[in-house]
Amino acid sequence: MDIRVIETLIAIASFFVIRFATVKFLSKIQDKYSYSKYRIRPILKFSNLFIFITLLIVMVAVWGVEQSKLLTFITSVLTVVGIALVAQWSILSNISSALIIFISHPVKLGESITILDKDYEIKGKVSDIGLFYVILKTGTNEKIMVPNNVFLQKGTKITVE
Structure with a gap:
């Protein structure tokens, strides 16, 4: 069996373990502070997106994209995203506000x-x-x-x- 297949399986398994741990952690916060499940939902969506993007980056690295090219790709994407967020501060502001509403409102x-x-x-x-x-x-x-x-x-x- 190719080592890349094993690494891929490990990455996918890690993805599900991290998602499960995140859900458990957020459930504990929900119980501790008596938050409704609807307050947890935005944070869960955001964390799932972050974990999934991390999995995609790992998968690209495992399947043979050179690290220098991967780094160039990631910095290019982050630059475009950064410019988009500067152009649309309200989007970033609304996401940040959702976190504040979740935590303390x-x-x-x-x-x-x-x-x-x-x-x-x-x-x-x-x-x-x-x-x-x-x-x-x-x-x-x-x-x-x-x-x-x-x-x-x-x-x-x-x-x-």
């Missing part, structure tokens, strides 16, 4: 909130917290998508029912 799914703004208050129940948006469902069954960075920057009133 007191709002939970199903709670009625009002986002306080001097021009227009937004009222609704939190129906989802994603990587980019907090989705509110209004009394008239409309869905309002509030970018995570805006959600963190505005004052929020939680209505106790």
Whole structure:
């Protein structure tokens, strides 16, 4: 059996072990801080993406791409991604805000909130917290998508029912 096949099997097995460990770790955090499963979901998606990209890089290295070419490829991709993020700071800001909402924001799914703004208050129940948006469902069954960075920057009133 070719050594590359064995290395590939080890890399894939490691991928699943790391994913399993990540899920267990996030479950412990969820239990410890009484987070809902919907708060864990964005972090799990992000960590799965990171682990998968790492697996792809390992697979490319195992199957014969020279390290210098691999390094050139990775730096090229990171440069393009970096330029894209500079052009779209709001995307990076929303992902960072999702992490902050997950870790420390007191709002939970199903709670009625009002986002306080001097021009227009937004009222609704939190129906989802994603990587980019907090989705509110209004009394008239409309869905309002509030970018995570805006959600963190505005004052929020939680209505106790």
